[in-house]
Amino acid sequence: MDRSAKNGIRLALYPDPEGITPEAFRFESLSRIEDLQAREPVPDAVFNAYREQFAYDTTDLNAQVESREESPEGWIQELVTFDAAYGGERILAHLFLPSNAAPPYQTVVYFPGSAAVRVTSSEDMESYYEFPLFLSFLVRDGRAVLFPIYKGTFERADPELAAIHGGAESYAFRDFLVQAVKDLRRSLDYLETRPDIDSQKLAYYGMSWGGRLGSLVPAVEERFGASVLIGGGLGRPTLPEVHTINYVTRVRTPTLMLNGKYDIDADTRIRPMYDLLGTPEEDKRLIEYETDHIPPRAEYIKEILAWLDRYLGPVN
Numbered sequence: 001m002d003r004s005a006k007n008g009i010r011l012a013l014y015p016d017p018e019g020i021t022p023e024a025f026r027f028e029s030l031s032r033i034e035d036l037q038a039r040e041p042v043p044d045a046v047f048n049a050y051r052e053q054f055a056y057d058t059t060d061l062n063a064q065v066e067s068r069e070e071s072p073e074g075w076i077q078e079l080v081t082f083d084a085a086y087g088g089e090r091i092l093a094h095l096f097l098p099s100n101a102a103p104p105y106q107t108v109v110y111f112p113g114s115a116a117v118r119v120t121s122s123e124d125m126e127s128y129y130e131f132p133l134f135l136s137f138l139v140r141d142g143r144a145v146l147f148p149i150y151k152g153t154f155e156r157a158d159p160e161l162a163a164i165h166g167g168a169e170s171y172a173f174r175d176f177l178v179q180a181v182k183d184l185r186r187s188l189d190y191l192e193t194r195p196d197i198d199s200q201k202l203a204y205y206g207m208s209w210g211g212r213l214g215s216l217v218p219a220v221e222e223r224f225g226a227s228v229l230i231g232g233g234l235g236r237p238t239l240p241e242v243h244t245i246n247y248v249t250r251v252r253t254p255t256l257m258l259n260g261k262y263d264i265d266a267d268t269r270i271r272p273m274y275d276l277l278g279t280p281e282e283d284k285r286l287i288e289y290e291t292d293h294i295p296p297r298a299e300y301i302k303e304i305l306a307w308l309d310r311y312l313g314p315v316n
Contacts, residue, residue, distance in 0.1 A: 035268075039245045047250065050241045053178050054185065054220045056085035061190055066092075074099050075139045077126065082190050085182040089156075092149040093187055094125045096135070101142035103196035106312045108138050108203045109146045109187060109224075111210030111217070113231075116153040117162040134207055134230065137301050142315035143308065144197060148187040151179040166209065167236030174242045181213075185221050201225060201312040204253070205304075206232060208293065211257075215244045215273055218253035226311035227255040228304050231293045233269030234276075248276045254283040256307040258300050260291035283311075 014020060042050070063082040070076050076097040081090050097105060112130050125131055125147060135145050152161035164173045192199040203226040206214045211232020218227050235244040255277055259270045266288075274286040287303060289295040 041249050042240065042246050047246055050246060051220055053174075053241060054181050056182055056185075058189075059083065059085075061186070061193065063190055063193065070099070071126065073126070073136070073140075080190065082186065084151075084179075085186050086179060089151075091183050091186060092122065092155060093190070094122065094147040094149075096139045096145040096147075097196070098139050098142045098144060100140070101315055104198035105142075105144035105196060106201040106203070106308070106315055107144040107146055107191055107197050107199075108135075108205045108228075108308070109148070109184065109191075110135060111150070111184065111204070111206040111213055112147070112153065113208035113210065114165065116150075116209075117157060117165050119154055120157050122147075122149055122154040130207065133297065134205075138205075138304075138308075141305055146187060146191065148183055150183045152176060166212075167238050169237055169239055171239070174239050177216075177238075177242050181217060181220060184217065188221065188223050199223070203228060203308055203312060206230070208232070212244075214255065214257075215248040215251065215277075216242070218255070219247040219250040219278075222253075224253050226308060227251075227253045228258070228307060229255065230258045230295065230300060231263065232257060232259070232273070233263075233265065234273045244273075245276070248273060249278045251278050253279060254307075254311045255279050255285075256303060257284075257286040258295045258303060259286065259288050260293055260295060261288045262290075262292045264293075 041047070061082040063080060066079040066081055068076060068078045076099060078095040078097070080093050080095055084091050119128070122128065131147070135147070138145050149156055152158050152165060161176050164170065164176065167173060188202065191197045191202065202224050204214065204217055204224045205228045208231040211229040212235045214227055214229040214232050215234055218224055234248065240246060257270070257274055259266070263270065270288070271286070274284065277284050289299060
């Protein structure tokens with residue numbers, strides 16, 4: 001049993017109901033709720049200093065293709081590794097290349113949901129639920145997909161980072177987020193080295209946790225021609241230097257938001273994010289479905305492919 005609204009409610013029978021005070025049933029918020037639309041973003045000079053956190057020295061990637069396998073499902077899967085921008089670490093990334101299209105490929109770079117911080121291996125990535133549910137249709141449509149193993153996820157999991165990954169007003173979260181975004185930027189550096197990738201046609205794609213980061217990542221990384229966010233919204237309270245309010249108004253990337261009307265904090269995080277996005281009105285779209293966190297698959301497939309066709313161009 002769990003406490004999902006889909007599984008009904010729990011009831012309690014008290015031996016002495018009259019003896020229980022009303023205070024025992026008082027609602028207690030477990031997290032601080034911000035009125036983000038009432039907050040002012042920092043001035044440009046301060047933002048430029050914040051953005052420098054995500055910069056790094058351009059050094060050799062020392063990239064390696066560790067394995068390459070052809071799948072009967074219609075793609076070639078490569079496991080690649082390259083140097084991170086910090087700490088002497090190595091980044092793993094799963095690259096899926098379409099068998100039914102000719103290079104150079106348009107490429108979608110994915111940022112996963114929260115489950116990735118609690119899974120310790122990406123070895124069978126084709127079977128990890130996010131690939132068949134959210135990614136396989138892109139490869140079958142003729143686009144490449146890069147799924148980096150970010151700091152704190154899969155083989156790089158860390159229980160301390162898992163506990164704060166969704167957002168915290170701490171230096172530990174700030175440092176973690178900066179490293180994860182550097183991993184993403186370093187992944188784009190890697191794609192630019194490959195002749196079979198069209199580095200002028202890249203898209204950001206985030207689901208849930210990754211969807212929330214869509215309010216920050218495109219303000220820092222300008223190489224994306226499109227952004228697709230499923231189950232996203234404004235982030236939780238953090239330190240100012242990584243606070244979503246200081247980034248979302250500076251996003252200019254064409255952005256598609258796909259959300260459920262009945263998601264948690266929908267009123268305070270979804271519509272406000274759309275309204276605050278700095279993307280021109282004609283280049284952003286919010287679709288809300290009669291669901292909770294994740295929209296119907298058939299619907300989001302249709303909308304995502306149309307969005308990528310519009311902003312990256314159709315594939316052969």
